[in-house]
Amino acid sequence: MGRSQETFSKKEKEKQRLKKRQDKEQKKEDRKAHSSKGKGIDEMLAYVDDEGNITSTPPDPKKKKVINQEDIQINVSKQAPIDPADLIRKGTVAFYNDAKGYGFIRDQETQEKIFVHQTGLTRPIKENDKVTFEVEKGAKGPTAVNVKPAA
Incomplete structure (x- = not known):
């Protein structure tokens, strides 16, 4: 084997x-x-x-709670109607070029410079004039409209 x-x-x-x-x-x-x-x-x-x-x-x-749909609040508060007097601001013309038709207004409260175009003027303005105006959102930022010399 x-x-x-x-x-x-x-x-x-x-x-x-x-x-x-x-x-x-x-x-x-x-x-x-x-x-x-x-x-x-x-x-x-x-x-x-x-x-x-x-x-x-x-x-x-048995412990189920019933909640009404109207009671649910989403974080969007209703805004009170804006008073038209609050929209009008005061400022001083910091720069304005008549030939080009634009300039900047320095806001009296915020010291922010706001662009102004000749289409937003009601009467002609020049540098260092005291003016009243309203602010609207423009293409490149805030723009002053309804600009009037202050009385």
């Missing part, structure tokens, strides 16, 4: 390979058994309790 070609280390390696394959099969079966795929909608739902914590139990319908 001939001797077996398998040595002790070969037998051990084969046992280890079989054990590894069995462990892999066992893990595969465990994953299939505990998988979340194919569960019903009820098992996948999560609920939020009164304190804002996520739970798996649905809320008690």
